[in-house]
Amino acid sequence: MKAFPMFIRTTGRRVVIVGGGEQAAQKARLLLKTDAVLVLVAAALEDELQALVQDGRATLVTKLTPQVFTDAAMAFIGTGCPGLDAAAHALARAAHCPVNVVDQPDLCDMTTPAIVDRDPIVVAIGSEGTAPVLTRDIKTRLEEMLPQTLGGLAALAGRLRPAVERRVPRARRRAFWAWAFKGDPRQAWVRGQESDAARTLKAAIAAGGPPERVTAGQISLVGAGPGARDLLTLRAVERLQEADVIFYDRLVDAEVLGLARRDAERVFVGKHVGAHAWPQDRINHMIVAAARKGQRVVRLKSGDPGIFGRATEELDAARRAGVAVELVPGVTAASAAGAMLGRSLTERNVADTLVLTTGTGCASDPAPDSTRHSGPGTTTAFYMGVRHARRLACDLMQKGLPANAPVDIACDISKPGERHIATTLGTLADTLDRNDVTGCAVMLVTWPKPCAERSLQGPGLAEVEPLAKKDAMCL
Template identity: 75%
Template sequence: MKAFPMFVRTTGRRVVIVGGGEQAAQKARLMLKTDAQLVLVAETLEDELKGLVDEGRAVHTHCLGVAVFDDAAMAFVGTGCPGLDAAAHALAKAARCPVNVVDQPDLCDLTTPAIVDRDPLVVAIGSEGTSPVLTRDIKTRLEQMLPQNIGGLAALAGRLRPSVNARVPREQRRALWAWVFKRGPRDAWIRGQERDTARAIKAAIEAGAPPKDAAAGHICLVGAGPGARDLLTLRAVERLQEADVIFYDRLVDEEVLELARRDAERVFVGKHVGAHSWPQDRISQIIVAEATKGRRVVRLKSGDPGIFGRATEEMDAAHEAGIPVELVPGVTAATAAGAALGTSLTQRDVSDVLILATASGCASDPDLDATRHSGPGTTTAIYMGVHHSARLASELMAKGLAADTPVQVAVQVSKPGQMLVNATLGTLAETLEAGQVKGCALIVVKWPKSRAMEGSVANFAS
């Protein structure tokens, strides 16, 4: 290493920033994450820095001399003038103050790392100035991995540490902290159950050991989105990386699974229309069985679990078994299709109602009336409708929608095999058959408020 990474205490100390423009403002934004007193040295300040002074978050001085750097934790120089930067650097060195000069690495005692801030948990990434793009990429990955509220759990642990030292026998402390940070309390805290988590930790401290049921598992139903892994939510990625076992189906892309922990067990529970090798009740039973072993179970579902995802059955099974269950929403196929088609699913004065419907039901009700709510002023997004396309078109035309109304179909949306198909209502079934469109496709029909809006319908198809 050519630079040693360490954390510099800022409490009760000054950080000097020389400059009054954007370069100085950038460093001020970084230092605002700390509790240091900021000293801004410049003749004039731009508006953002003036605001910091007005709020009492910084002080402003016009005097640039050795004294301003005395006993400062560090200094940043960014005046925009190379000569003035060099002079400020010399003054800081005379005061033996570590200094960073913007865009002049030869004048830097310090370099600023990429920071992942979960105060008081902080991760700093540096490459000694060799690869800033790489450090930013690593920062992005860590931002995805670390829950936004995990710092609060670390802070709580810090406040409770004296109580642990006083009440928990030494031989039980490691087990207690492992329980807090690796099992139930951490999972519950991340889910937003912070008050209940704090109570549970305090109860364990009073008892002098983690609870006997510390290995209790839980189930998380996670929306995998339409296919592209970068459409997953940060919370979905977090749950994948925490999971001990992941149950997934055929609609989940392999790239999404690559975001999971390497040592997580993966179980395929694929279901095909008309060929349910894994019936729903069996899936519900097995995810509950795994959770009762104390495992963190993720049921990974395409799109959003709460939209035609059979989430209710699995949540009911978990509740009946007394297993905690969480629902993590995902990007559903309808919104992804709208993005792929380059159109808004709703449009003022044309379509102010969005209908999400499915054309495929269960064995007792296989042919659902997916168009029953369609009418003037609506956009209907029909899931699992390719097999029923002729019937759907007939139903819409029977309601009064013209045969030449544009219809768009998004196939394998956001996946490598994505295909966008244009048709009319009257030719929908023939177009899908000619294009050999099957399976994972979404049919979008926009019905304007009146026939006077036909120009807008044409625009939808363009």
């Protein structure tokens, strides 16, 4: 950031506006939303500004001097004359007054953001002067999202805060406010039932906290997607911002964790193949124990928690303990790989079936039959299959897929170091070794239908030809 966003107190403070025309009027309209003492500096005022002076909402100074800026909270300059603007800017700077000069970003100590006003809730959107049209578009979207009455609920919360601090134990306050702003009280308020919402809040304060069902701990198994934080769902972001403790995997990107509440506890529970410092039973125990303490627990998993994420074991552990649990889906690696390649994973007359499978098994089944569903008309996405690429390629060729069939290898999808490597089935294992691909990769293999009107083409790859004999690597 080249500018630090902050809110400046205006109560009992002077704000100077230099200019008497439309530019000055625009700034005055903005400042009228505050309780600042407005000082207009101009030889003459247009009608709108003159009315502010007559109504006592602003005072008029007809002569521009350095003293007018002394002890002012800030100044806005918009005379319409570049020379006069520059002179006023110099006087304001000499008085050490922060200044904004209309349409002259090089002379601005501060810029005016686009504002969504739900007083006392105020959202300010800025672009450091680079993209005002974009900031206005964001403002429009926020105006649509935030109910007009939302500020009234925040104001009520401010009036009730002393009572909450007296009557609600510290350990239950976060849950109380989460319920107030996201539960039944808010829903009643935005429906226009302000009195009902207020009575509900006051009853909960008198009872020492929100309803018991609100303070009970819960577990959310949240999909972090393939890496990029803007691929998270809105619900995933919401759960991260609510969480008291987050248990996360080794493949979860640091930028995703950056979306969490700053004071949330973060616990790394990553596992590598063959290294189980955090065995699954221990993870199950930890997340359930945290939820039993009344904490909001997020179990953050890369991709989608329901796809090769051992979610069933964690769901079962929570349910056996009587803890509320939910699944928040994420963008799985195969979908992200298709998006990275700019192609669909299914295609009419080519592949009407999508197979998600893993090349890695468990102790009781170390080499699963990962290709059993592959065949003409399928696209197979192999997860965790890099170490088993030679076996997988051999299995596919024995089933009838030719050695020159194209394979797409997608590595570190949506992360800064993402890579796409195009190869063929017969050279897959050697390609992985040559490119030092060792872990986080998805391999996509499309086996077109015999009736496909066109053969599947990978970047720089030849057409798929019928398999005349088994590839030498399988013999």
